[in-house]
Amino acid sequence: MTHLGPVKSELEAAHQGLVAGAGALAALAELSAVRASWERRIEDARGECGSLAGKLRAVVRGQAQVNEAVKSGFDGVRTPGGGGAW
Template sequence: MGADVRHSAGPWTGAAGAAEALRTHLGQVRPEFAAAHAGLAGGTEGLAVADVLRTVRTSWERRIDTAAAECGSLAGSLRAVARDLGESDAAVRAALAGVGVGVAAGAGAGSGFASGPGASFALGGGR
């Protein structure tokens, strides 16, 4: 079974953007959540449910903050992967630039090896 390993920074950068967008959205949810609970304390004063509602609100606020922080961290990590993959590609390309290219026995057409300006680097398996 043969497979090529290929990558590009695009999907990693796109995923980072999605994580950042989610973090931004979560930052907007918390104030909306607070506004939805405004005046609730006055309307439930003296009822046991007031304490329960405060506990639930506090729990959800912690969850929102935790999720937003995780999305921010994930966005940074995904951008680092995209950057690191690009740097690795450049290093491999530079290392291979000094290697003489010749056709070895059995490494002709269809071997998975290419050279020149339009060539791409791929790792493949032939079994």
């Protein structure tokens, strides 16, 4: 989500350069429509990334708990040469 933060302002700056260079071209309306479309896409992507962030953190926490449970399960297993009572 952080990486998408500057994209909108970069798009705005690039668009201003196009408008200045285009002068009175009839394509300015189309450029504005394309820009608006990209701005919506950027915001949608930021929203999706934001919603995934919490879910991914929850998965990591759950996996860490599973890993710890598996490790604890093996802690009591005695192996030859592993310092156990064999």
